Amino acid sequence: MGTSEEPIILAEYGGLVIAERGPEVILVDRGSGPTEIVVFVLVVVTVVFGGFGAVSVWSAAAGGMSAGSAWLGVALLAVAAAAATAMYVSVNALRRRRGRPLTSFTPVAVFDRATRVYRDGAGAEVAPVDQVRFERRMHMTSSSAKLVAVTPNGTRVLKRGHPFGGGIGDLDAVLTRVVHGAPH
Template sequence: MAEPTEPVVIAEQGGLVVAEHGGAVLIIDRGNGPTEIMTYLLVVITLVFGGFGAVWIVHTSTDAPSSVPATLGASLLLIGIATAVIAGFLIGARRRTRQRPLSTFTPVAVIDRTHRVYRDRFGRFVVPLDQVRFTRRMQLTSSSPKLVAVTPAGTHLLKRGNPFGGGIGRVDEVLNHIVDARPN
C-alpha cells in the first residue's frame, strides 16, 4: 500500500503540529507566533482607539458641551478602523497558513521511529530516541512556556509558546509517549 503524501496529524496546539509520515513523526511549527501577537495588539488598539473615537463623536454630536474637539474623536475612530482592517488581513494570513498542506513546512525536528533516532530540522542525527526527552521550559519574556528537546548534546528549542496562539499545550507529553513507545 502506498504511503500517504500528506502527513497525518497526531496532535495540534496553536501553530505546533505533531504529524506522522510513514515511520517518522514530524514536529512542525507553522510560524504563526508573530502574526498572532500582532493581531492581538491590533485588536486591542482597534477597541481602544475606535471605542474612544466613537464615544467622543457621539458625545460631541449630542450638543453637550465638550472640551474635546470632534476632529480628535474622528481621528481616533479612523485609527481604530485602520487597525481593524490590518488585523483583518493578519487574520486572513493566519487562516491561509493553517490551510497550507503540512508537507509544505520544514519540520523543526523528526522522531525517526524506524531507526530509533532523533533528528534536527536539517535531518541530521542528534541522539538515539532513548536519550531524548521533551519538556516545557519557562521563557523570560512570556507567560507561556517553550517546548524543548533535552538531550545529552544539549537543549534544542522546538517552539516558543505565546498566550495568543494557544501555547504549546500538552504536546511534550504526546512526544514523550511517542518516544517511549516501542515498535511492533
C-alpha cells in the same frame, strides 16, 4: 524525509503540529507566532481607538463636548477602521498559513521510530530516540512555557510559546507518548 506523502496530524497547539508519516513523527512549526501577536495588538487598538472615538463623537453630537472633540473622535474612528482592516488582512494570512500542507514547511524535528533516531530540521542526527526526553520549561522573556528536547548532547528548544497565540499545551506529553509509545 525524502517522501512527499502528507503527514497525518496527531496534535496541534499554538501553531506547533505533531504529525505522523509512516514510522516518522514530525514536529512542524507553522511560524504563525508573530502574526498572532500582531492580530492581538490590532484587536486592542481597534477596540480602544474605536471606543474612545465613538464616545467622543457621541458626546459632541449630544452637546456635551466641543466640535473639536468631534473631529478628534472621527480621527480616532479612522485609526480604529485602519486597525480593523489590518486585523482582517492578518487573520486571513493566518488562515492561509494554517491551510497550507505540512510538507510545505521545514520540520523542526523528525523522530524516526524505525531507525530510532532524532534528526533536526536539516536532517542531521541529533541523538538516539531512546535518549530523548521532552519537557516544558519556562523562559525568561515570557510567561509562557517552551517545549524542549533534552538529549545527552544538550537541550534543544523545539518551540517557544507565547501568551497571545498559545503556549505549548500538553505537547510534551503527546510527544512522549507518540515517540516512545506504540505507533498509531
